[in-house]
Amino acid sequence: MTALPRGGAPAEALTEVEASIEDRWRSFLAEYEVTAGTKEETDLAESVVADTSVFEWRVVDAAFDRLTCIDCGNGLGAGPVGCEKCDQANGFRFAAIETDRPATPPGTEHGLRVATAVARTRHRYGARARCGFELGLPLLLEGELPGTAQAQAYRATINKLTEEECERVTSFEEVTRLSSRRVR
Numbered sequence: 001m002t003a004l005p006r007g008g009a010p011a012e013a014l015t016e017v018e019a020s021i022e023d024r025w026r027s028f029l030a031e032y033e034v035t036a037g038t039k040e041e042t043d044l045a046e047s048v049v050a051d052t053s054v055f056e057w058r059v060v061d062a063a064f065d066r067l068t069c070i071d072c073g074n075g076l077g078a079g080p081v082g083c084e085k086c087d088q089a090n091g092f093r094f095a096a097i098e099t100d101r102p103a104t105p106p107g108t109e110h111g112l113r114v115a116t117a118v119a120r121t122r123h124r125y126g127a128r129a130r131c132g133f134e135l136g137l138p139l140l141l142e143g144e145l146p147g148t149a150q151a152q153a154y155r156a157t158i159n160k161l162t163e164e165e166c167e168r169v170t171s172f173e174e175v176t177r178l179s180s181r182r183v184r
């Protein structure tokens with residue numbers, strides 16, 4: 001499980017999403033009659049990452065969690081930017097199936113999936129990108145998708161913060177509060 005240095009609602013949301021990833025993997029193993037912790041589980045994970053486009057994103061993320069990059073030694077897709085194997089794996093990650101939950105705007109599940117990937121492999125992204133995606137996690141988990149104008153407004157206020165502030169804030173309200181104090 002990923003410990004998010006940022007506390008508050010984003011950390012709680014990530015814990016909840018990660019639990020859903022693990023739940024989905026357990027039922028996936030059951031479907032294939034595979035026992036956790038066996039070589040068959042690793043084989044199954046490898047077959048998932050070989051063609052991510054036919055599996056749900058939670059299954060794909062769980063599969064990556066169970067594999068190690070032979071080049072950098074990190075979780076597959078979770079190594080530093082520049083590890084070719086991880087960069088490639090991370091690209092395939094986003095080909096997975098994203099099914100919007102009932103009564104949520106189209107694209108919400110995509111947003112949740114991307115925000116989760118950013119929060120779980122945060123060293124692959126800059127402080128401002130991390131800030132926007134991680135603060136968005138609780139909303140997306142609740143089934144809310146900020147519109148384009150709203151998202152742009154969030155980005156504009158995040159851009160007014162220092163990188164240190166970006167790492168510390170735990171809500172968009174806090175971002176607004178900090179940025180409104182700033183004279184530019």
Ligand SMILES: [Zn+2]
Binds near residue numbers: 080084
């Ligand atoms: Zn790697």
